[in-house]
Amino acid sequence: MDRLANTVRPYAWGSTTALPELLGTAPTGEPQAELWMGAHPGAPSGTPRGPLDEVIAAAPERELGPASVAAFGPRLPFLLKLLAAGAPLSLQVHPDLDQAAEGHAREHARGVPLDAPHRNYRDTNHKPELLCALTPFEGLCGFRRPVEAAGLLAALEVDSLKPYVDLLHAHPEDAALREVLTAVLTADREETAATVTEAAAAAERLGGPYTPYAAIAHHHPGDPGVIAAMLLNHVRLQPGEALFLGAGVPHAYLGGLGVEIMANSDNVLRCGLTPKHVDVPELLRIVRFEAAEPAVLRPEAPPGGEEVYETPADEFRLSRFVLAPGSAPRDLTATGAQILLCTAGSAELNGEPALGPGESVFVPAGEQVTLADAGDGSATVFRATAAL
Structure with a gap:
């Protein structure tokens, strides 16, 4: 397995303290919004073998497993993050697979550069996502x-x-x-x-x-997104609770620290609360105008102790282990690739001290791995895989 060196994204809405407190580092005074774990080309994790996207590209079936390559192609299908919101994020929606493919082709035919600020569809993928709160967390989700x-x-x-x-x-x-x-x-x-x-x-x-x-x-004086936000459900999550966001559901995170996992995509259409491009006609084509109570997820815990956050997404599966001192090691060997992230305490992998808060590893498909508490207190470890 590979210990990951991960990039912090300094977006303006990020908290100046939440990630440093978790990682045990000194605050810089600047926003630290997201810690990315995965093979996204925008900020791939480093490994002793090189950048993770290059490691996977060199041998995708060995790293990801044949089933993952057959289902999602030769790339890690998910991106895992620690997200620390100190101010509201943009009010946004994501397209479904068909909309993403059609929109990407349409913008490509018009000659819109992939890195253009007004580009809506930077890839052909959808972007379902799941946010699991590590602290009390506030957000907006779906229409009232x-x-x-x-x-x-x-x-x-x-x-x-x-x-x-x-x-x-x-x-x-x-x-x-x-x-x-x-x-x-x-x-x-x-x-x-x-x-x-x-x-x-x-x-x-x-x-x-x-x-x-x-x-x-x-934070956004005069922005029409302030009025749009009042059309949406206000949600408060307690630590351990999660929120799944599917295609077409308007949402925004307002504050708190959480673990976020999503399909590996950059496709976002914004409604407001941002200085970035807002394409109103395209946005209105994508939004699902359905009023519904937000479904707050709590993990289901089978006898093995792996607490699973069930979602309809195929690209990712997020689960959590809360490990008591002296508990039996758990065998996490899997047919697909996985990322393990510690958010509290310290954990052992294959009998060796390996993970402290904010630390993570990439485990290639089929590689044997056992997980246990390091013995100095209860550890919490999140497990990210594809839903194979």
Whole structure:
């Protein structure tokens, strides 16, 4: 197996303290947003054998296993991250497989460079993702029922929001959500900025359930995404709870530290809360206008002690081991490649001290590996594999 040297991404929304506290390093004063573990070409993990993407490309069947190569091609199908949000991320959605392939081909035919800021589809893959909280974690996920969103907006008592309140009482519900989001994102920007400023002041005054929106507006003053955010469910995760995000579901992470796993894709369409490109017509084509309660996942623990976060994604499977001192070693040998990440305590691999908080290893397909607590306290280890 290979110990991984991983890259920290310093995005502006990152926390300045959460990752250093987990890793046991000194804060730099700069945001540290994500620690990437995997073979994504944007920041592949280092190994003693070289960058992980090059190691896999040199012998994909040996590293990934024949079943993974047959299903997903000669590349690691998932990307694992530690995500530390100190400020709201952009409000966004991801396409499904068909939409990604069609959009990528369309932009390629138009000659849009892959690295162009206005490019929506940088690859042909979808991007289902799962976020498991390590600390209390806040986010937005999926549409509220329109009548609930209408009540939230009405209580702000902002005159320019009243047309949206009326629209949200219309039927059918999916058409009402579509019409309001379209109106919010296409309205005159100066008028919208004034509305957001007034709504943010009201949210600050009301507090309680309005506090998250006042905070969002503080980070993104005048952004229409602040109003769009009020159409979505506000979710609070406790440590160990997780949220799965499928294609077309609008979402944003607001704050906290978590383990995130996703299909290996860069395809994002943004609704707001960002200075980056927002393609409103394409976004509205991708969004699923379905009101639903967010499904908070709690791991299922079979007798072997591996707590699995069940999702419909094929590209990844995330599970967790909470290892008590003196517990029997667990055999994790698998037919596919895996990444093991320690988030608390210390763990032994194959009888040798190997992992402390924030440390990870890549285990090639078929390589024998046993996992145990190092004996100095309960260890928590996440296991990332493909769902083969």
